[in-house]
Amino acid sequence: MKITKIHTSIVNAKMRNWVIVRVETDEAGLYGLGEATVEFQTHAVVGAINDLSPLLIGQDPREIERNWQILYRHPFFKGGVITMSAISGIDQALWDIKAKALGVPLYQVLGGLARDKVRMYDHLGGGNSDAVYNSETSESFEEKMKASISAGFTAVKILAVPRSEPLGSAASLKLADELMFAARNAAGPDIDIMIDFHGRTSAAAAIAYAEVLAPYKPFFLEEVVQPDQIEAFARVRDKVSTPLASGERLLTRSEFLPFLKAGLIDVAQPDVCHAGGITELRKIASLCETFGVTMAPHNPLGPIATMVNVHLGLSISNFLIQEVMRSDVPWRGDIVHGVPEIKNGYIHPPTAPGIGVEFDEAEAAKHPYVAVKPTQWYNNDGSVTDW
Ligand SMILES: [Mg+2]
Numbered sequence: 351m352k353i354t355k356i357h358t359s360i361v362n363a364k365m366r367n368w369v370i371v372r373v374e375t376d377e378a379g380l381y382g383l384g385e386a387t388v389e390f391q392t393h394a395v396v397g398a399i400n401d402l403s404p405l406l407i408g409q410d411p412r413e414i415e416r417n418w419q420i421l422y423r424h425p426f427f428k429g430g431v432i433t434m435s436a437i438s439g440i441d442q443a444l445w446d447i448k449a450k451a452l453g454v455p456l457y458q459v460l461g462g463l464a465r466d467k468v469r470m471y472d473h474l475g476g477g478n479s480d481a482v483y484n485s486e487t488s489e490s491f492e493e494k495m496k497a498s499i500s501a502g503f504t505a506v507k508i509l510a511v512p513r514s515e516p517l518g519s520a521a522s523l524k525l526a527d528e529l530m531f532a533a534r535n536a537a538g539p540d541i542d543i544m545i546d547f548h549g550r551t552s553a554a555a556a557i558a559y560a561e562v563l564a565p566y567k568p569f570f571l572e573e574v575v576q577p578d579q580i581e582a583f584a585r586v587r588d589k590v591s592t593p594l595a596s597g598e599r600l601l602t603r604s605e606f607l608p609f610l611k612a613g614l615i616d617v618a619q620p621d622v623c624h625a626g627g628i629t630e631l632r633k634i635a636s637l638c639e640t641f642g643v644t645m646a647p648h649n650p651l652g653p654i655a656t657m658v659n660v661h662l663g664l665s666i667s668n669f670l671i672q673e674v675m676r677s678d679v680p681w682r683g684d685i686v687h688g689v690p691e692i693k694n695g696y697i698h699p700p701t702a703p704g705i706g707v708e709f710d711e712a713e714a715a716k717h718p719y720v721a722v723k724p725t726q727w728y729n730n731d732g733s734v735t736d737w
Pocket residue numbers: 546548572573598
């Protein structure tokens with residue numbers, strides 16, 4: 351079996367342009383799907399896929415490890431989110447082909463079931479844009495929480511930390527307290543609430559927010575500082591007893607290793623569309639298992655990424671919980687068919703061969719590429735800050 355063609359489709363889903371990768375083979379009807387979405391850098395990742403594709407034409411798609419090594423090592427320069435996302439999307443498609451060729455669901459070729467079902471958590475939004483965040487109120491968090499619970503979820507993520515100056519002001523700490531109070535009040539004591547700091551806080555501000563939020567018993571705090579500030583992360587770790595999570599912006603095992611060796615994270619959040627695909631995510635999971643760290647893969651992207659994560663969650667022993675994005679566009683189910691329903695907060699093992707989804711190109715064509723600018727936040731004095 352040989353790879354004959356690799357191509358991409360772009361589907362606009364509001365702030366994200368999903369990049370869908372399709373790898374064709376010389377066997378009639380056998381192809382693989384993957385996702386390589388990178389926010390705000392769509393043309394770059396499509397270009398990287400186009401640059402890398404010739405390296406795999408003529409290769410056997412089932413030799414996934416060798417193909418991954420070709421994509422990673424032969425171009426000489428390694429890493430970076432664009433190249434790694436391109437590799438990630440292609441890699442997912444190769445696993446899809448392999449499982450389809452064997453006639454089994456993907457999790458079967460990843461070692462089989464390590465659990466019966468995958469616990470999912472809902473994302474209540476907020477923080478994706480300045481406008482969305484600024485319109486966030488305690489009341490709307492309460493409504494969203496109730497909607498998630500009635501949909502069966504037992505865990506949710508919120509962004510309770512507002513746009514931060516270098517140090518959290520008394521007013522912004524009060525706002526975080528009010529938002530978290532509303533969320534916990536609506537959730538009751540049994541729902542797990544994760545709080546994403548989005549790397550928008552300094553270490554000092556993160557510690558102050560963590561103190562305010564701790565009485566509400568968050569499940570974990572995510573990206574308490576920018577991912578490249580490992581020393582700042584250590585300062586937060588030193589002062590905060592709530593479990594800490596990070597990793598959506600880390601690529602490959604190499605970037606997780608310093609966090610693991612320093613004992614900084616309890617929960618690793620690699621993104622299967624950035625960190626190196628299924629191949630690398632399994633290696634990151636094994637590395638984390640060695641350090642007693644659990645996995646909650648980052649997944650705000652499209653439905654193919656969600657399904658890939660479900661198969662990983664089913665087969666990885668140190669898996670904790672899976673993020674899913676439901677609040678972006680209502681037509682997710684129209685363009686990718688086969689994603690199982692979330693029942694009582696869980697997804698059960700899919701039965702179709704491969705990743706188990708079909709991509710409807712005609713439906714996707716109704717949502718063509720749209721140039722999307724990132725959220726741009728500034729401090730009160732006009733200096734640039736993270737969102
Ligand atoms: Mg996050």
